[in-house]
Amino acid sequence: MTVVQQEISHPTRDELELSAVLHALSDPVRLKIVAALASEAEQPCASFDVPVTKSTCTHHFKVLREAGVIRQRQEGTSRLNTLRRDDLEARFPGLLDSVLHSA
Amino acid sequence: MTVVQQEISHPTRDELELSAVLHALSDPVRLKIVAALASEAEQPCASFDVPVTKSTCTHHFKVLREAGVIRQRQEGTSRLNTLRRDDLEARFPGLLDSVLHSA
DNA sequence: GACGTTGTACGATGATTGCCGTACCTTATC
DNA sequence: GATAAGGTACGGCAATCATCGTACAACGTC
Numbered sequence: 267m268t269v270v271q272q273e274i275s276h277p278t279r280d281e282l283e284l285s286a287v288l289h290a291l292s293d294p295v296r297l298k299i300v301a302a303l304a305s306e307a308e309q310p311c312a313s314f315d316v317p318v319t320k321s322t323c324t325h326h327f328k329v330l331r332e333a334g335v336i337r338q339r340q341e342g343t344s345r346l347n348t349l350r351r352d353d354l355e356a357r358f359p360g361l362l363d364s365v366l367h368s369a
Numbered sequence: 370m371t372v373v374q375q376e377i378s379h380p381t382r383d384e385l386e387l388s389a390v391l392h393a394l395s396d397p398v399r400l401k402i403v404a405a406l407a408s409e410a411e412q413p414c415a416s417f418d419v420p421v422t423k424s425t426c427t428h429h430f431k432v433l434r435e436a437g438v439i440r441q442r443q444e445g446t447s448r449l450n451t452l453r454r455d456d457l458e459a460r461f462p463g464l465l466d467s468v469l470h471s472a
Numbered sequence: 473g474a475c476g477t478t479g480t481a482c483g484a485t486g487a488t489t490g491c492c493g494t495a496c497c498t499t500a501t502c
Numbered sequence: 503g504a505t506a507a508g509g510t511a512c513g514g515c516a517a518t519c520a521t522c523g524t525a526c527a528a529c530g531t532c
Contacts, residue, residue, distance in 0.1 A: 284471050285395050292391035293490080312508060322491055324510055329489095343499045343508045358471040364463035368387050396520080415478060425521050427480060432519095446478045446529045 274331070274338050274345075279353040282334040287358065290333035291365055296326050300335060301369050303349045304362075310344035377434070377441050377448075382456040385437040390461065393436035394468055399429050403438060404472045406452045407465075413447035 291297055295316050302314055311323055318326070327347065330336045334353060338345050354362045394400055398419050405417055414426055421429070430450065433439045437456060441448050457465045 284468070285397050285400060288391050288395035288468070292388050292395050294388050295490090297388060310508075318490085319492060320509070321493075321511085325490070327509095340498095343497095345509065358467060360463050360467035361471060364461060364467050365387070365391070368461040368464060398520085413478075421520085422522060423479070424481085424523075428520070430479095443528095446527095448479065 274340065276331060276337055277334040279334075279356060282353065282357045284358060286333040287335060287354070287361070290330050290335050293326070293329075295322075296330055297365075297369055299326060299330065299347075300349065301366060303336060303347060304366050308346045308348050310346055312344070377443065379434060379440055380437040382437075382459060385456065385460045387461060389436040390438060390457070390464070393433050393438050396429070396432075398425075399433055400468075400472055402429060402433065402450075403452065404469060406439060406450060407469050411449045411451050413444075413449055415447070 291300065295318060298316055299314050303309060311327055314323070316323065316326075327336070327338065327345075331338050334350060337348050337350050339348075340346075349362075351362065394403065398421055401419055402417050406412060414430055417426070419426065419429075430439070430441065430448075434441050437453055440451050440453050442451075443449075452465075454465065
């Protein structure tokens with residue numbers, strides 16, 4: 267049976283909301299994920315060293331994605347994550363850098 | 370009857386936590402309060418135009434104060450609020466400015 | 473002293489959050 | 503086809519959150 271690839275929805279650049287981004291970044295686990303993404307380009311979910319289970323990880327990635335902090339794309343069985351640096355910089359100049367620098 | 374002035378506790382500069390600050394800033398009401406504080410120096414709680422009741426306001430000021438974003442001092446019956454610009458800048462350089470600029 | 477102003481304290485409530493386990497889907501490999 | 507790996511979906515749970523109303527405390531002013 268053929269199944270249509272499930273779409274992964276992301277907010278567009280102009281849909282990004284400051285409070286949602288700040289909220290996404292305010293969790294220590296998510297902050298660690300973002301910091302890891304900042305230093306290494308594209309990584310699957312499993313490559314992050316965080317003290318939570320798989321399902322909790324899925325939850326955190328969803329929060330980050332829906333806030334527009336990261337972008338996810340499917341590749342085989344794994345979901346590759348990237349930081350949306352450009353979009354964040356365009357909407358909230360300097361924010362990501364200051365957070366990463368302080369993390 | 371003499372009553373001792375209740376102390377208002379604030380975290381010291383080196384006790385500030387990034388996730389607590391980000392969380393404090395991630396609420397629209399609190400963000401509005403912070404933005405207003407950024408443009409006018411010292412203001413009593415009642416001077417903010419936010420769509421919540423007094424008791425909710427007290428709650429938000431407490432969150433901001435305990436995260437170290439603002440400092441409160443008593444003056445008569447009113448509580449005067451100031452932004453802890455210097456402390457925030459020292460611990461999280463550029464963060465406050467980028468948030469305020471995007472708000 | 474009575475009253476008005478400013479703000480806190482103390483519940484209460486409904487929504488959201490962070491976390492988990494289990495079940496399942498998809499893809500790749502044997 | 504069976505198995506393993508990477509993730510998601512769903513449901514549940516305990517904790518936190520944002521909000522409110524009511525009561526009250528501190529200070530000024532009449």
